[in-house]
Amino acid sequence: MVKIAVVVGSTRPGRRSKQVADWVLTRAISRGGADFELLDLADFRLPLLDEPLPPSMGDYRHEHTRIWAETISGFDGFVFVTAEYNHSVPGALKNALDFLYAEWNNKAAGFVSYGSAGGVRAVENLRLIAGELQIADVRAQVALPFATDFENATTFTPSQVAEEALEPLLEQLISWSTALKTLRS
Template sequence: MVKIAVVVGSTRPGRRSRQVADWVMARATSRGGAEFEMLDLADYSLPLLDEPMPPSLGNYQHEHTKAWARAVSRFDGFIFVTAEYNHSVPGVLKNALDFLYAEWNNKAAGFVSYGSAGGVRAAENLRLIAGELQMADVRAQVALSFATDFENFTSFTPSQAAEDALEPLLDQLISWATALKSLRT
């Protein structure tokens, strides 16, 4: 069975990403078809990228990088839960992606984004980053608006449209993660 990480892509105080990631985890786990696990960037003390060698060489020097590499390498696919900050992804998520290379290769990626415009620009940025990291991003995505999916712009209350959008994302992600697994063996 493939293993999928739900990546909590913000560490900001008062972040909404954990609420959204908890919802994704609950729906994914009850659905089945893969093993799901939370990967919260707040649990990793990654400084700004401080490795002296490019990640593509895999010659990690720092223990925090090695721990992050061990965590990421266990998964076959990822659901990135991301806010949209200034038309892009939170810096902490970009930094976490930049720390590694081979650990991301030939794995599937899906996106659940949120913001005033549903976080779609952050998801588009993630698609470019995923391509460079040799990840296969699935077409289906969930775009959550503060106006329709967050009560008083703070408490996550997913709309029916959000609920409906998550299922095809999970279907596609599990299919792609399963197919790509053979490339890594």
């Protein structure tokens, strides 16, 4: 069975991504088909990228990078839960992606985003980043506008549309993660 991380993509105080990631994780576990685990970037406390060599060389000098690499190596796929900050991804998520290279290769990803416009511009950016890291991103995504999926823009209250959009994302992600695992074997 493939192992998929639900990544909490913001470390900001008062973030909404943990609420959203918990929802994704609960729904994913209940549907089955893969082993799902929460991966909170805040737990890793990564500094701004401080490795002296490009990640593509795989020569990690710092312990925090080696721990991060070992963690990411253990997953076959990812659901990135991201806010949209200034028409893009949170800096902490971009930084976490930039730390590694080979550990991301030939794995699958799906995106759950939120913000005033549902976070869709953040996902546009993430798709570009994923391509460079050789992460295959699935087409289905979940976009959560503050107006429909958050009470008072703070408390996550998923709409029926959001509930229905999550299933195809998980279905595609499990299929792609399973297929790509054969490339890494």
